[in-house]
Amino acid sequence: MTEREKKSKVGIKELSPIDVYKLLPKTNCKECGQENCMAFATKIVNREVTLEQCPPLLKKENEKAYKQLKEMLKPAVKEIVVGTGDKAVKIGGKLVMYRHEFTYFNPTAIAIDVTDEMPEDELLSRIKSTEKFSYEYIGYTLKLDMIAVRSTSGDPEKFKATVKKVVENTNLPLILCTLNSNVAEAGLMAAPKAKPLLYAANMDNWKDMAELALMYGCPLVASAPNDLDMLMSLAKTLQAYGVEDIVLDPGTFANEGLADTLNNFTMLRRAACKAGEELAGFPLMGVPMVAWMDKGETAEEIVKWREAYLAGMLIVRYADVLVMHGANGWSLLPNAVLRQNIYTDPRKPVAVEPGLKVFGTPDENSPVFFTTNFALTYYTVASDIENSKTNAYLIVVDTEGSAVDSGVAGRKLTAEKVADAIKATGIENKVKHRKIIIPGKASRISGEIEELSGWKVQVGPRDSSEIPKYLVEKWQP
Amino acid sequence: MAEKKKKIEDASGLSLSPDLLELLAKFQEIELEDFELEVKDLELWFESGALPRQLMPPLKAATPAMKGKPTELMMTQFARPIETYPGKIVEVKLGATKGEGGTRGKSIIIGGETSPAFYTFERPTVHPPVVTLDVFDMEVPLSKAVKMHVKDVIGDPAAWAKLAVDKFGADMVTVHLISIDPLLKNATPKDAVKTIEEITQAVDVPLVIGGCGDPVKDADVFAEIAETFTGERFLISSITADMDVERCAKFVKKNGHVALSFTPMDLNLARELNRRLYDFLGKEDIVMDLTTAALGYGLDYAFTNMERARLAGLMGDVELAHPMSSGTTNAWAAREAWLKMGAEWEPRELRGPLWEVTTALTLLLAGVDLFMMMHPAAVKTLKDVTANLVSGKKADPCKFVDWVSTKL
Numbered sequence: 001m002t003e004r005e006k007k008s009k010v011g012i013k014e015l016s017p018i019d020v021y022k023l024l025p026k027t028n029c030k031e032c033g034q035e036n037c038m039a040f041a042t043k044i045v046n047r048e049v050t051l052e053q054c055p056p057l058l059k060k061e062n063e064k065a066y067k068q069l070k071e072m073l074k075p076a077v078k079e080i081v082v083g084t085g086d087k088a089v090k091i092g093g094k095l096v097m098y099r100h101e102f103t104y105f106n107p108t109a110i111a112i113d114v115t116d117e118m119p120e121d122e123l124l125s126r127i128k129s130t131e132k133f134s135y136e137y138i139g140y141t142l143k144l145d146m147i148a149v150r151s152t153s154g155d156p157e158k159f160k161a162t163v164k165k166v167v168e169n170t171n172l173p174l175i176l177c178t179l180n181s182n183v184a185e186a187g188l189m190a191a192p193k194a195k196p197l198l199y200a201a202n203m204d205n206w207k208d209m210a211e212l213a214l215m216y217g218c219p220l221v222a223s224a225p226n227d228l229d230m231l232m233s234l235a236k237t238l239q240a241y242g243v244e245d246i247v248l249d250p251g252t253f254a255n256e257g258l259a260d261t262l263n264n265f266t267m268l269r270r271a272a273c274k275a276g277e278e279l280a281g282f283p284l285m286g287v288p289m290v291a292w293m294d295k296g297e298t299a300e301e302i303v304k305w306r307e308a309y310l311a312g313m314l315i316v317r318y319a320d321v322l323v324m325h326g327a328n329g330w331s332l333l334p335n336a337v338l339r340q341n342i343y344t345d346p347r348k349p350v351a352v353e354p355g356l357k358v359f360g361t362p363d364e365n366s367p368v369f370f371t372t373n374f375a376l377t378y379y380t381v382a383s384d385i386e387n388s389k390t391n392a393y394l395i396v397v398d399t400e401g402s403a404v405d406s407g408v409a410g411r412k413l414t415a416e417k418v419a420d421a422i423k424a425t426g427i428e429n430k431v432k433h434r435k436i437i438i439p440g441k442a443s444r445i446s447g448e449i450e451e452l453s454g455w456k457v458q459v460g461p462r463d464s465s466e467i468p469k470y471l472v473e474k475w476q477p
Numbered sequence: 478m479a480e481k482k483k484k485i486e487d488a489s490g491l492s493l494s495p496d497l498l499e500l501l502a503k504f505q506e507i508e509l510e511d512f513e514l515e516v517k518d519l520e521l522w523f524e525s526g527a528l529p530r531q532l533m534p535p536l537k538a539a540t541p542a543m544k545g546k547p548t549e550l551m552m553t554q555f556a557r558p559i560e561t562y563p564g565k566i567v568e569v570k571l572g573a574t575k576g577e578g579g580t581r582g583k584s585i586i587i588g589g590e591t592s593p594a595f596y597t598f599e600r601p602t603v604h605p606p607v608v609t610l611d612v613f614d615m616e617v618p619l620s621k622a623v624k625m626h627v628k629d630v631i632g633d634p635a636a637w638a639k640l641a642v643d644k645f646g647a648d649m650v651t652v653h654l655i656s657i658d659p660l661l662k663n664a665t666p667k668d669a670v671k672t673i674e675e676i677t678q679a680v681d682v683p684l685v686i687g688g689c690g691d692p693v694k695d696a697d698v699f700a701e702i703a704e705t706f707t708g709e710r711f712l713i714s715s716i717t718a719d720m721d722v723e724r725c726a727k728f729v730k731k732n733g734h735v736a737l738s739f740t741p742m743d744l745n746l747a748r749e750l751n752r753r754l755y756d757f758l759g760k761e762d763i764v765m766d767l768t769t770a771a772l773g774y775g776l777d778y779a780f781t782n783m784e785r786a787r788l789a790g791l792m793g794d795v796e797l798a799h800p801m802s803s804g805t806t807n808a809w810a811a812r813e814a815w816l817k818m819g820a821e822w823e824p825r826e827l828r829g830p831l832w833e834v835t836t837a838l839t840l841l842l843a844g845v846d847l848f849m850m851m852h853p854a855a856v857k858t859l860k861d862v863t864a865n866l867v868s869g870k871k872a873d874p875c876k877f878v879d880w881v882s883t884k885l
Contacts, residue, residue, distance in 0.1 A: 098788070100781045117884065137773065152884045177881045199881070203550065210546075225874035228555035237551045257872030258865045262842075263598040270558040277556065290880050305831060309858060312835045316780075316842045325885060329822035333813060334772060334835040341777040342839075376774060402741065403775075405810070406768070409690045410741050411719060444660050463812055 015072065017041040023065040023072075025056040044073070047095075047105070076273040077281050077320070079106065080219050080245045082146065082197045083173025089145045091247070091320040092283030097273035099346055107343040108314075109321045110335070111146035111175050113289060116153050116162035123162070127170050129327055135336060138379050142336040144172075148199075148323045149187065151178040156186035163190035175199055175221075175323065181208035188216045197221060197321070199285075200249055201238060203230055210241040218245075221285055225251030226260050228267065235279045247321065248280070252287040254310055255294070261286075262317050269318040283320035286311070292325050304331045311335050315342060352378045354398035356425040360391035364432040365477035367392045369460065369467075370418060371439060372399040372407050381439075381464040388468035393430065397421045404441040415448030422453050433477045439464075559599050562791035566590040566846075567760045568604070569735060569800050571649065571712055572683020578708035578733060582681030585648060587764070587846040588800035593787060594844040595866050602867045606841060608848045608856050609649035609685050610641035611806055614664075614672050615656040620815040622829040623851050634672055635679035642680045645853040646860060651685035651714065652676055657698050658689035666701035673702055677709070685712040685737070685849070692720040700728045707732040712802075712847075715739035715766055718750050726757035737802055739766040742778055744786055748796040760795070764847065769803040771811035772836045779803075780843050787844030800846035808836035809851060830854040838862060 021041035032053045034040040043049040051057060051073070057066050079093030089109045096102045112130040114123050127147060135142040149166055151159040159178065166174065167190065174196035176187040184198060198216075200223035201209035213220035220243050224230035231250055238246055250264035251257075265284055271277035291307035304326035311322055312335050324332070354373045359382075371381040373396050385392055397417050399407040407413030422428070422436065434455045438446060440462030450457050461470050568589040573579025589603035614634045619627070626645075630637040634652060641647040652673060656664040676684065686702055688695030699713050715737040716725045729736045738754055740746040747767055754763055767786060770779045783801055790798035808814055814832035817825060833855035837848055841859065850856050 098781075098784060099777075100785050115884070150881050152882050154882065179878070179881060206550065207548075225877040226872045227874065228557075229553070232555045233550050233552045236553050237547050240547045240551060242546065251872065251874060251877045253872035253877060256865055256868060256870035257876065258862065259595070259597050259868065259870070260872035262595055262866070266596060267555075267558055267598055271556065275556070275558050277558075279553070280555070287877075287880055290877060292885050293876065293880060293883060295885075301827060305827065305834075305858075308831055309834050309838055309862070313838050313842065313862075316839050323880075329819075330824060330828040331831065333822055333828065334831050337773040337813070338776070338835055338839065341773065342780070344777050346777065346781055406741060410717075412741075463816075465812060465816065 015045050017045045019072065020044050020069065023069050024054065025059075025062055025065075027056050029056060031055045044069075047103075075105075076276070077269070077283060078245070080247060080283055082109070082175075082195065082219060082321075083171075084193065084195050085171060087171045087173060088195075089173050089321075094269075094273070094318075094320075097269055097318075099342065103345040103347060104343045106320065107339045108319050109145040110311075110332070110339075111148040111321065111323045112144060112327050113148040113150055113177075113323055113325050114162070114166065115150045116155070116158045118162075120165065123165065124169060126327060127166065127172075131170060131172065133327075133329070133332065133336075135333060137337060137340060138376055140340060142333075142340060144332070144336075146173045146175060146197075146321070148175040148177055151180070151183045151187070154178075154180060154183060156180075156183045159183045160186035160190045163187040167191045167194055173197070175321075177323075179205060179223075181205050181212060184209065184212055188212055188218070192216060195219075197247060199223070201234060203234065206234055206237060207241075210238050210243050213238075213243050213245075214241070219247060220245065221247040221249050222282075223249040223251070225249075226253070226257070226264065227251075228264060231268075232279045235282065239279070246282045247285050248282045249285040249287070252290050252310070252314070254291050254306060258310075258313075262313065265314065265318045284318055286314035286319035286322045288314060289323055289325035304328060307331070308335060312338050315339050351375060351401035352396065354396045354421065356427060357382065357394040357396060359385050359394065360389070362391040362393055362430075364430065366390075366431060367437055367471060367475050367477075368395065368427055368431060368435070369393070369437045370395040370397055370421065371464075372397055372402060372404055372413055374399065374401050374403045374407075377403045381467075384464040384467045388471055390468075390471055393427060395421050395425050395427060395436075404439045408442055408444055413442060413445070415445045415452045418445075418449050419452035422455060431477075435477070437470075437475070557598060562591060562793075564791045564793040564795070564798050566787070566790050566798050566800060567763075569761055569764055571710055571735060571764075571847075573708055573710040573733070577710075579706075579710060580677060580681070581683050581709065583683075584710065585683055590787075590844070590846075591791070593784075593791065594842055597866070597869075601869070604846070605863050605867045606846050606848060606859075607648040608646075608850055608859060609651045610645060610647035610856065611651050611653060611849060611851050612637040612641060612676070613653045613655055614669075615662060617653075617655055620809050620829060622815065622826050623809070626853050635675040638676045638680045642682055645856055647682065647856065649683045649685060649712075649847075650676065650680060651687050651849050653687040654698060655689055657691075657694055659691055659694055661689070666698045669698045670701055670705050673706065677706070683710065683712070685714050687714045692717060696720050696725055699725060703728045703732040703734050709733070710735055712737050712764060714802075716750070716754070718746065718753075722750070722753045723757065726754050730758050730762065735762050735764060737764050737766055738799070740768065742768040742770070742775075742782060744782060744789070744797065747786070748794075751796045751799065760799070763799050764802050765797075765799045766802045766804065769805055769807045769836070769840065771808045771814070772832055772839070773811045773813055776836060776839060780839050783840060783843035783845060801844060802847040803837075803840050803845040803849065805833060805837045805840065805845075805848045805855075806851040808833040808855075834858045 024037045026037050028036040032040050075093050075095045077092045077094035082089050090106045093105045130144050133144045176196045177199040198220045200221040202223045222234040253261045268280045271280035288307045288311035307326045308331040351373045352375050399412040402412035436455045437458045437460040443459045446457040566588045570586050572581040572584040592600040638650045654669050656662040712735045717739050738750050767782050786797045814829045830852040837859045
């Protein structure tokens with residue numbers, strides 16, 4: 001067995017809180033907000049707090065321990081910051097290849113492109129719509145992250161003017177896209193402090209681009225389309241040149257190039273996470289907008305469709321930053337949600353506490369609903385009841401984390417459980433009526449619920465977004 | 478019809494065929510009424526929000542002190558991280574031709590993988606995933622975006638099956654026997670046999686036989702169908718832990734069919750049910766369904782569950798080394814797939830099928846071998862992507878570099 005194979009068998013670094021604790025100042029000062037240093041060490045291992053939250057550790061005398069801990073906690077994929085201030089975006093910082101091994105950090109950043117030949121009103125409206133993109137989803141606001149400015153003119157002055165216009169109109173971090181170092185320099189001069197991601201250094205221009213990256217302190221993309229040897233050579237050279245923050249672009253190809261695209265992303269991430277290959281340990285950039293390249297006579301809707309699913313596949317297969325051209329809600333929303341899903345912490349439980357939830361100030365005539373204790377079911381229903389501004393009771397039935405339809409199908413949501421929950425919550429002492437509104441998807445067990453509980457069942461809407469309308473039309477105590 | 482079928486087959490690459498374009502374009506003209514989706518066994522899986530993400534501070538890695546900046550590229554090679562796995566996913570044959578004891582025009586083999594999904598840098602894909610399209614044996618509430626494509630055949634499962642195969646390119650057909658539900662029409666096992674008989678006459682692809690979710694009634698109906706269509710290698714969808722597993726496994730084995738072992742999002746339960754089936758069935762007679770949740774409604778759990786199962790199977794866990802089936806149609810349980818939203822999110826006629834596509838492609842990359850799907854555009858895309866992934870064609874580096882400077 002070679003050294004490489006041995007290393008790859010180790011997989012994710014097994015880090016114990018004890019290893020971390022040994023290096024902490026052990027003052028138990030609670031300045032970090034934890035009970036003691038051991039508790040802090042546990043949170044460090046779970047990545048719930050950062051070393052910088054321990055003030056004593058940052059003192060001069062602990063510098064060595066701090067550095068050791070830093071090294072110990074170093075992710076397999078380097079974390080890189082693009083932009084400055086509130087809107088700065090962190091990309092990379094991955095600890096593992098598969099999310100079940102731990103969790104993924106730093107959701108794939110999505111950039112929308114503009115060009116230096118776009119009419120000004122179009123440029124501004126694209127920036128505005130990128131900033132405005134916002135979707136409320138289970139307590140999160142899904143947003144877009146960056147603007148990619150492409151030089152289609154190849155004219156340094158035009159690029160400079162465009163970048164200037166962009167930074168005047170948005171705080172979103174930028175990706176400056178040009179393979180011409182003179183054009184790149186002009187762009188950087190218009191945004192000298194913005195710390196944009198510079199795209200890209202390739203086998204021809206790497207030296208000039210590296211100089212620019214060092215001069216402006218910005219991260220630099222190394223680009224070698226479908227050539228991983230060249231990509232690693234570029235990374236190695238840039239690193240030796242002094243560029244620390246590198247992003248890797250192995251090329252994105254639609255259609256017949258799809259297999260190579262996924263293979264390159266997958267191999268790079270595996271090399272970084274499983275083989276400890278340092279040069280592969282940088283964030284990966286995907287460019288779904290290549291779907292627009294062979295557009296031909298194809299209708300725009302179809303191109304957007306292709307770009308969207310290419311983006312989705314890259315979100316699943318390790319892209320840390322994406323550049324997209326199609327800026328439509330219908331094509332971006334699935335990917336915004338997918339990204340949130342894939343980057344959700346898999347260690348988190350899926351169920352909420354069963355029991356009685358109260359909305360507003362219900363009285364003895366207020367409606368009574370029930371739902372399951374699967375977290376997203378509960379939060380969705382709860383937010384819809386809140387939106388209805390109705391005073392109401394919601395019984396959360398313990399379905400072991402099943403949603404309504406799968407609960408009914410899998411016998412996790414039964415009439416017995418509903419009847420028991422009605423008893424257990426003491427709702428009978430809180431309302432005078434005996435009517436329970438059940439989820440439309442549980443209508444199959446409505447008869448049994450009436451039999452077992454003695455309550456009259458009103459079958460509610462199939463989707464809880466209809467609750468406000470339902471209450472107006474159908475609810476009588 | 479033959480003309481159209483040809484067109485779809487000819488459409489190479491990821492391009493959607495012209496008639497599909499028409500299909501999509503049409504969506505925008507239709508004013509949809511309020512939603513009325515529901516397929517019998519749609520499942521919603523929810524998750525709460527994630528823990529507040531703790532971002533790590535930027536690393537100040539010690540840069541190796543350079544004597545001087547390099548003047549030439551420092552050439553190195555990328556060591557391709559190739560691995561071997563002790564396990565192999567079982568090959569399962571679905572459908573049987575005349576020569577094999579059935580009446581199907583062809584049989585389809587799924588499984589057989591020896592690497593994670595589409596790690597073609599490591600090993601080629603053995604059997605590309607296949608798609609089976611949903612057909613319902615009675616009128617069911619469907620999302621309008623789906624209904625518009627099947628409205629002429631609702632209530633006529635044989636015609637529906639034919640449409641799915643001839644027009645939408647389905648590799649297989651799933652017959653959902655909703656009407657047998659004691660709480661609905663309570664159709665008899667004989668009625669169900671008649672429906673299946675009509676479908677076997679109408680199409681010659683392998684079939685999936687779907688029940689109504691009632692553990693007793695499903696077993697009775699499956700038994701009758703298994704006996705009547707002995708030798709057809711139907712996929713019986715599904716056998717669950719609360720059914721009479723022994724009885725079901727026996728009639729599946731005796732009549733040469735395949736069991737779909739369904740468990741709710743828990744690998745231990747999946748192992749347990751498979752172990753119970755092993756007493757009566759060969760490993761090559763079992764496909765597993767680990768539960769599919771929609772994008773936005775627990776897809777992360779489904780994805781990780783399937784990815785883990787596939788990796789475990791490859792690492793030698795034989796109880797999880799079965800081909801995987803996904804009820805991808807569940808994507809339509811997400812309200813964002815069908816709900817009329819603000820103008821900035823429209824048209825939902827595109828958003829809906831893209832929701833199904835995104836759900837499908839995510840699970841494709843986790844290792845799903847058999848997709849149970851609904852929308853023709855979603856099916857088309859999944860098939861195109863799969864074809865490209867296994868084509869062995871190479872990326873052309875020249876095609877990429879221009880993205881920076883291309884005027885669109």
